[in-house]
Amino acid sequence: MEPDYLILGSGLSALTFGALMANSGKTVQILEAHEHPGGYGHTFTMAKKYTFNAQFHYVWDCGEGQTVNRVLKKLGLDREVTFEQYDPNGFDHMRMPNYALDIPSEPKELIQRLSALFPDYGDRISKFVNEVEKTGTGLKKLSPPIKLIELLKHPDEIFCTAQYLHSTLQDVFNKFQLPQAAQTLLALQWLDFLLPPNQLSFYAWVALFRGYQAGAFYPTQHFESVINALVKVIESHGGQVLLNHEVTNFRVTNRTVTGVQAIDLITHQTHEFTGDTVICNIDPKKAAKMIGEEKFSKTVRRKLNYEYSASNFMAYCVVKDLDLRDYGFGKWNLAHSGHQDLNESFSQMYDHHDFSNPSFAITTPTLLTRVSRDCPEDCQIVEFLTVANYDYFNQLRKSDVKAYNQKKQEILDSILDVVEKNYVPNFRKYMVFHITGSPTTNERFCWSPNGNSYGSILTPRNMGLGRLNYETSLKHFYFCNASSGYPGFAPTIWTGTLLYQRLSGDVILGDR
Numbered sequence: 082m083e084p085d086y087l088i089l090g091s092g093l094s095a096l097t098f099g100a101l102m103a104n105s106g107k108t109v110q111i112l113e114a115h116e117h118p119g120g121y122g123h124t125f126t127m128a129k130k131y132t133f134n135a136q137f138h139y140v141w142d143c144g145e146g147q148t149v150n151r152v153l154k155k156l157g158l159d160r161e162v163t164f165e166q167y168d169p170n171g172f173d174h175m176r177m178p179n180y181a182l183d184i185p186s187e188p189k190e191l192i193q194r195l196s197a198l199f200p201d202y203g204d205r206i207s208k209f210v211n212e213v214e215k216t217g218t219g220l221k222k223l224s225p226p227i228k229l230i231e232l233l234k235h236p237d238e239i240f241c242t243a244q245y246l247h248s249t250l251q252d253v254f255n256k257f258q259l260p261q262a263a264q265t266l267l268a269l270q271w272l273d274f275l276l277p278p279n280q281l282s283f284y285a286w287v288a289l290f291r292g293y294q295a296g297a298f299y300p301t302q303h304f305e306s307v308i309n310a311l312v313k314v315i316e317s318h319g320g321q322v323l324l325n326h327e328v329t330n331f332r333v334t335n336r337t338v339t340g341v342q343a344i345d346l347i348t349h350q351t352h353e354f355t356g357d358t359v360i361c362n363i364d365p366k367k368a369a370k371m372i373g374e375e376k377f378s379k380t381v382r383r384k385l386n387y388e389y390s391a392s393n394f395m396a397y398c399v400v401k402d403l404d405l406r407d408y409g410f411g412k413w414n415l416a417h418s419g420h421q422d423l424n425e426s427f428s429q430m431y432d433h434h435d436f437s438n439p440s441f442a443i444t445t446p447t448l449l450t451r452v453s454r455d456c457p458e459d460c461q462i463v464e465f466l467t468v469a470n471y472d473y474f475n476q477l478r479k480s481d482v483k484a485y486n487q488k489k490q491e492i493l494d495s496i497l498d499v500v501e502k503n504y505v506p507n508f509r510k511y512m513v514f515h516i517t518g519s520p521t522t523n524e525r526f527c528w529s530p531n532g533n534s535y536g537s538i539l540t541p542r543n544m545g546l547g548r549l550n551y552e553t554s555l556k557h558f559y560f561c562n563a564s565s566g567y568p569g570f571a572p573t574i575w576t577g578t579l580l581y582q583r584l585s586g587d588v589i590l591g592d593r
């Protein structure tokens with residue numbers, strides 16, 4: 082029987098939408114190309130004993146009454162899916178030569194810590210942090226569903242926010258004339274955007290920075306539990322998640338999407354799938370190409386004309402007989418930069434593929450929580466993340482697999498040299514397993530075009546009024562992914578929920 086909703090892809094926004102619809106009595110069928118559900122949120126096991134999440138590290142908006150909590154409550158999952166909080170006194174430990182800053186939840190404390198590091202700039206620092214606060218409040222009021230009364234109640238914040246519509250983080254650093262090292266310490270979570278300050282939308286930075294200040298979280302049973310819980314809701318209501326099914330073509334009649342063709346990647350047989358409404362978690366630009374861009378309205382075509390965000394390098398590692406807590410690790414991430422200037426550092430790695438002085442993030446999921454499946458008791462998991470250029474890696478992999486593997490090893494070695502010099506002497510001696518991922522790994526396992534990490538690039542152009550949303554201009558067809566909402570764990574849950582609200586009339590996030 083034809084489902085009410087045929088969903089293409091099982092990324093977090095799709096699973097959220099599907100679970101909410103299934104929970105409300107609608108029939109749902111999901112087609113997913115990969116062997117695991119969850120897209121970038123999928124979990125994989127290596128050597129039969131080490132379990133890693135593909136890309137999620139830490140997340141926000143999961144506290145009581147916040148977006149994720151509200152959605153979980155609606156699905157009856159809030160007791161099953163719980164979260165551990167990162168240290169509010171320092172959830173991101175920023176490190177660079179001669180400087181260290183632990184980012185605290187409290188803006189006042191942040192001002193104090195920065196002013197202690199840069200005593201001549203206390204006034205500017207305080208003005209900058211207050212501006213971030215104001216812009217953050219304004220952004221919340223301006224995010225859908227917008228309430229006019231809320232806008233009228235906060236004219237100052239709305240005005241403050243509006244002036245930064247076209248600003249990069251660097252523009253605002255310049256406006257407040259912060260010293261270079263302070264800029265770098267504040268922007269060292271740049272891996273969360275894979276963009277340096279001179280390209281990154283100030284809005285994107287504020288939303289994430291304040292989101293984590295309000296609470297940085299990690300799921301008690303790891304991210305796998307979140308994905309599995311959503312799949313369970315769908316299946317327990319009679320829905321289906323068909324893995325290893327890659328959508329290869331769309332059926333469109335009179336500007337109405339009626340279904341798709343998908344290949345079963347195990348049997349290699351092609352099947353037709355139809356649905357009353359089709360929800361697209363596949364990258365919108367890629368889907369539009371498959372459908373024929375000329376079928377979309379001019380407005381949607383303009384919005385579809387986005388650049389992809391940069392891609393990344395990941396190293397998933399396991400150490401044995403080493404307690405990272407003895408070396409300054411804990412319920413926080415560590416971000417390192419060898420450079421004083423992140424703009425230059427980014428360009429060196431991304432444009433010139435030079436990783437000799439890298440900037441990267443270290444996450445330690447097993448210090449946030451432990452479940453028996455993670456890895457053996459005497460082991461801990463460590464992950465390293467930095468930027469990488471898709472075109473470069475794609476070319477290498479196609480032309481010379483050996484050189485491709487060597488480049489991945491070179492990046493890991495460069496990172497490990499920094500780790501051994503600055504954080505954990507003899508780290509390599511304890512490393513019993515590692516596997517690396519490149520931009521082409523993202524493309525192969527998550528079907529993301531150009532290995533893009535965060536959907537459309539998070540520049541001011543893409544974070545403004547021209548941003549794509551769920552509207553496709555075709556009938557019975559909606560976009561639902563990071564590029565047609567916002568990237569990240571909470572933002573994609575928000576994206577799926579917003580579409581659910583729009584199509585069902587139900588309200589879960591009405592009074593944020």
Ligand SMILES: Cc1cc2nc3c(=O)[nH]c(=O)nc-3n(C[C@H](O)[C@H](O)[C@H](O)COP(=O)(O)OP(=O)(O)OC[C@H]3O[C@@H](n4cnc5c(N)ncnc54)[C@H](O)[C@@H]3O)c2cc1C
Pocket residue numbers: 089090091092093094095112113114115118119120121122136137138139140141326327328329362363364393466526527528529533534535561562563564567568569570571573
């Ligand atoms: C390196 C990295 C680190 C990150 N770290 C964090 C973090 O710490 N915190 C955070 O909040 N967010 C983080 N994110 C962002 C977050 O992972 C994503 O924004 C989010 O998971 C995207 O969800 P989505 O719904 O857009 O779908 P995606 O995850 O993009 O999933 C799309 C799904 O569609 C499937 N698909 C695609 N094409 C087809 C097809 N033709 N047929 C069938 N199926 C198809 C794919 O296989 C995939 O499963 C990170 C991302 C990356 C890359």
